[in-house]
Amino acid sequence: MMMHAYRSHTCAQLNASNVGQDIRLSGWVHRVRDHGGVLFIDLRDHYGVTQILADSDSPAFTALEKVRAEWVIRIDGTVKARDESLVNPKLPTGEIEVYIRDMEVLGAADELPMPVFGEVDYPEETRLTYRFLDLRREKLHANMMLRSNVVRSIRNRMWDQGFNEFQTPIITASSPEGARDFLVPSRLHPGKFYALPQAPQQFKQLIMVSGFDKYFQIAPCFRDEDPRADRSPTDFYQLDMEMSFVRQEDVFAAVQPVVQGIFEEFGKGKKVDTDWPLIAYKDALKWYGSDKPDLRNPIKMQDVSEHFRGSGFAIFAKLLENEGTEVRAIPAPTGGSRKFCDRMNAFAQQQGLPGMGYIFWRKGENGQMEAAGPLAKNIGPERTEAIRVQLDLNEGDAAFFLGGKPEQFESVAGRARNEIGNELKLTETDTFRFAWIVDFPMYEKDDEGKIDFSHNPFSMPQGGMEALNGDPLDVLGYQYDLACNGYELISGAIRNHQPEIMFKAFEIAGYPNSEVEKRFGGMVKAFKYGAPPHGGCAAGIDRIVMLLAEEANIREVIMFPMNQRAEDLLMNAPSEPLNEQLRELHLRVIPKE
Numbered sequence: 001m002m003m004h005a006y007r008s009h010t011c012a013q014l015n016a017s018n019v020g021q022d023i024r025l026s027g028w029v030h031r032v033r034d035h036g037g038v039l040f041i042d043l044r045d046h047y048g049v050t051q052i053l054a055d056s057d058s059p060a061f062t063a064l065e066k067v068r069a070e071w072v073i074r075i076d077g078t079v080k081a082r083d084e085s086l087v088n089p090k091l092p093t094g095e096i097e098v099y100i101r102d103m104e105v106l107g108a109a110d111e112l113p114m115p116v117f118g119e120v121d122y123p124e125e126t127r128l129t130y131r132f133l134d135l136r137r138e139k140l141h142a143n144m145m146l147r148s149n150v151v152r153s154i155r156n157r158m159w160d161q162g163f164n165e166f167q168t169p170i171i172t173a174s175s176p177e178g179a180r181d182f183l184v185p186s187r188l189h190p191g192k193f194y195a196l197p198q199a200p201q202q203f204k205q206l207i208m209v210s211g212f213d214k215y216f217q218i219a220p221c222f223r224d225e226d227p228r229a230d231r232s233p234t235d236f237y238q239l240d241m242e243m244s245f246v247r248q249e250d251v252f253a254a255v256q257p258v259v260q261g262i263f264e265e266f267g268k269g270k271k272v273d274t275d276w277p278l279i280a281y282k283d284a285l286k287w288y289g290s291d292k293p294d295l296r297n298p299i300k301m302q303d304v305s306e307h308f309r310g311s312g313f314a315i316f317a318k319l320l321e322n323e324g325t326e327v328r329a330i331p332a333p334t335g336g337s338r339k340f341c342d343r344m345n346a347f348a349q350q351q352g353l354p355g356m357g358y359i360f361w362r363k364g365e366n367g368q369m370e371a372a373g374p375l376a377k378n379i380g381p382e383r384t385e386a387i388r389v390q391l392d393l394n395e396g397d398a399a400f401f402l403g404g405k406p407e408q409f410e411s412v413a414g415r416a417r418n419e420i421g422n423e424l425k426l427t428e429t430d431t432f433r434f435a436w437i438v439d440f441p442m443y444e445k446d447d448e449g450k451i452d453f454s455h456n457p458f459s460m461p462q463g464g465m466e467a468l469n470g471d472p473l474d475v476l477g478y479q480y481d482l483a484c485n486g487y488e489l490i491s492g493a494i495r496n497h498q499p500e501i502m503f504k505a506f507e508i509a510g511y512p513n514s515e516v517e518k519r520f521g522g523m524v525k526a527f528k529y530g531a532p533p534h535g536g537c538a539a540g541i542d543r544i545v546m547l548l549a550e551e552a553n554i555r556e557v558i559m560f561p562m563n564q565r566a567e568d569l570l571m572n573a574p575s576e577p578l579n580e581q582l583r584e585l586h587l588r589v590i591p592k593e
Helices: 061-065 124-129 137-162 202-208 248-266 281-288 316-318 338-350 374-391 406-423 464-468 499-508 513-519 521-527 542-547 579-584
Strands: 020-034 038-044 049-055 070-083 096-107 183-185 193-195 212-222 235-246 278-280 326-332 359-365 370-374 398-404 434-438 443-445 451-453 481-483 487-494 534-540
Touching: 020 049, 020 096, 038 061, 049 061, 061 096, 124 398, 137 212, 137 235, 137 248, 193 370, 202 235, 202 521, 202 534, 202 542, 235 248, 235 359, 235 542, 248 434, 248 481, 248 487, 248 534, 278 281, 281 406, 281 434, 316 398, 326 374, 326 406, 338 359, 338 398, 338 406, 359 374, 374 398, 374 481, 398 406, 464 499, 487 542, 499 513, 499 521, 513 521, 534 542
Parallel strands: 049 096, 278 434
Antiparallel strands: 020 038, 020 070, 038 049, 070 096, 183 193, 212 235, 235 534, 326 398, 359 370, 359 398, 434 481, 443 451, 481 487, 487 534
């Protein structure tokens, strides 16, 4: 029988049942160990690692002595059983080794700019410049395989739910989705530009108007954004979906089995919470200080303004005389020591606040529980007791207080809640907890006091046309997000499919009809010819994989990511165009001042 040119087996296949066989393997030299006259080499491929060896009797010995890490070689040899004491139960091939008789170098490697063997922490610039080496490392290789398997599983689950996959254009018209567009100059229409889609938003709505009922796509989205650790600066992938003839709860019912299933399948045995509460946006901010709360942390903040109104604690009492102010408490079960309270107070100061007031409850000298801390003295025992009862706290517990206009302290309160949960070990570590955040406000005031959309402008306002005739700041949208462990995984909405409500919604935000026709002409036109009620959402694939891989940096789950400055160090992008290219496009580059 003729042997294959490169391999009869992969580097993960051989075991005790192959002992005595003549085989052929190809792969990368993972590491070389010279045991005085015997060379041991770990040979690695996509599938695994096999230990191969040669002694001075092997005809391939001299050639093998020249081989270094990351060379690609082919070997022919015989499978031998390892001594029982040398069996490696961690490797599928741990029962055997291969004695080499013949070797061929398929691809030699220069001296390495970074090692592949061992998970050494290397500077990110080096890792991204030599990404092909970085990707050979075990952890990153596993992350990419996880990503591939997650995407396959998502596709299968969506098909099983009756969704169909359709592709939407990558070169399209500019649209205001909330971030900057990447523009693409047109050669055939000098002076005009296409845009890369920030999301397939308008197309997926048009697919519904075209009568396809359930659509999904693993869609690339392009946004010219400033980078963050949990966000890629140029492009990312989302599971995009849309359904016709649905209400909010129908979308939730379609999404939950898909997302929950993915986390159960790939969550490495962590607990996946199946009860997904619906939390109003305003409650999420009040209770958790965030619209993407981490529910692994049981702490729920509460409004305790009444107990401080007209109290002996002048700072809060005075604050509360101003409109729109309140005092919130962060309960800290088991945090009842002055040392812990001082530490959290210092944390608040690092975050730029003057500090956090606190009360803690301890056993007094008479054996009775007593409230301690300067705040308790200032407001007196009755108010202190009322606070303890409201927060359901006991001896050995504490509470922290922040006051002012909620929008000014909410995010710090949220960070303090996370810090307290972690410090006191109240936050679970082995669970995925989900919540739908609902009832987002449709509009907000910008710094100049002008009304603008606070989220997706295509959402249906709750209460339809009627709601739009009242105070814009009271209007809620059928807009929702799915939060998981402190990250936003999904954003979506029931869409506004009625042209007159759409015109009115945009008019409130200061866009005249002509502007809406100009920007969303295609969609507005479509709505005039019979549009079904429809809605959907999009889930961030990179972020889902990031959570499953337990990575804090999104670049660890993207095959060829940009760096923090939106540069591709491997391919050297962005780069300067050739003069001929610019001439063909009728473009001129203005030098930077």
